[in-house]
Amino acid sequence: MKRYVIKRIVLAIVTVFIISAITFFAMNAIPGGPFNSEKAPSPEVKAVLLERYNLDKPVVQQFGIYVLNVLKGDFGISLKTGRDISGTIMESFAISAKIGGMAVIVALILGLVLGSIAALMRNKLPDRLIVFISTLFTAVPSFVLATLLLLIFSIWLGWVQVWSATDTNYVLPVISLAMYPMAYITRLTKTSMLDALSQDYVRTAKAKGVTPWKVIFKHALRNALIPVITYVGPMTAYILTGSLVVESVFTIGGLGSKFVTSITNRDYPMIMATTIFLATLMVIMNLLSDIIYKVVDPRINFD
């Protein structure tokens, strides 16, 4: 187990390095640069700026300098705002992670409960209703859902304030983020729960005299969780880092929107830092879900 984790961490570092390299060179291959906006500075000023940020050097050398700086913990400053990048990322990640974390919890709880209900009441009304809901939310894109929620609950009904930096109401963004993964987890739980319930060990448990509820929640659910974990790990990373769409609709200054604006701005250090951050988070979540796997399913052997 220990050896496995160490091996995975080493692999993770390699993965993140490769991702950063690809991003760095791809980013430099895009035409345009950080100082090519409408209000372009004079050639002299531009030359000074390029030298100041090492942008006049060959790309390979730039990459070398960047990696060395990152290893020292220095992600540079934003070419657009001039602010320290680590600080900016942490700030916007805090917002995204808060909304995302709530969305993950909502999606997980609702998904598991609805999925189990659907499996247990198969082909009855609750099951059909749940199947309808989960199909609906799998199909509706988040920008449509987010806009509709905003229109109905904020504008027409006026129940919820429109999001602003001073008045933060998490309800609508969390719902818009949570519905798709919830629908997916519901379907996944239903399938794996049905599978688990038809297994011989469930029959054994019944024959032992175990009560129906305990058969479901002890014997079947634990086994049904295994496929769900595979999905939840990467999903959590994805949601925590913020969704551009949802953040745009609600004008939330989270990591998702920062990432996209940094690309349109050619804010090189910002692009790199967000990419590395996202990649690292993804790799960590994957590792975590594999470890949780091992805890839930003792048959999995890492060595």
Added chain:
Amino acid sequence: MSESLLEVKELCTYFHTDAGEVKAVNGVSFTLEAGKILGIVGESGSGKSVTAYSIMQILADNGRIASGEILYKGQDVAKYNKNQLKGFRGKVCSIIFQDPMTSLNPVFTIGNQLEEAILLHTDKNKEEARERAIEILTLVGVNEPEKRVKQYPHELSGGMRQRVMIAMALVCEPDILIADEPTTALDVTIQAQILELMQELQKKLGMAIILVTHDLGVIADMCDEIIVMYGGRVCERGNAEDIFYHPKHEYTKGLLRSIPSITNAKQKLIPIAGTPINLLSMPKGCAFCSRCDAAMKICLTEIPEEMRLSETHLASCWLNFKAKMEEGGTGK
């Protein structure tokens, strides 16, 4: 005769499927006496396992007991409420299944699964339950039981797992043990060990056993009474001598002809012609008539009644009635 422990009367179990009602068990009756071993033999689809599951009330969701009674000490198990059922399953009557590979829950330790049954049916606390688990594992011949309780099913061999299943079934010392093809999924050498173990435990603990199998060899030297099933009905019943030396039903005769003999290895096996009946469309008469060489007109239209041939031996075959009539007896 000693008092009967379990009495199954005219049991009918049907399964609802998209293709129609599958009549898996059609009027099976038998009595099980305390401390005896009853064998149920038959091919796949003869209803032997469904009979066993009906007693335990662990039929699949689409199955139901359509009619008949399962009387345990005079009370109908099929009419038990939740609490009575909880006290019946695992405590009074236990079952071991065919496939020990899939019958244990892969994500819980052996100890946990054994203790679950103990905690459910006794007042023992966790520590006492663990002690009892180790004790019962020792009894069924599992080596290093202290280590085994902490292991998961996948860490044990097939024979070992079946021993654990037996331990789990016997942990609350039930009156009745149902063994549903307990050796089918095991190696031949392990099969013998498991059967020996079951006999030994039966002597020690004195429970009654219903042994469901398609292996006639297993039945022959273990059972006090044997029931031969075909198409969801009992076609013949008797003790080992009745069944093996004086079979009085064409299906039983066919079964015996299809056993390979060790003394005459060159002899060709005679299979029973045809295929098992389709439970969706049962024939009007005897279930076996379409495969029976000696079938008569009456076999196609009327279900034969059970006829007593001796103190212990009964068979449901029109040929026996015919023979009796020819003898000048008072057959039907």
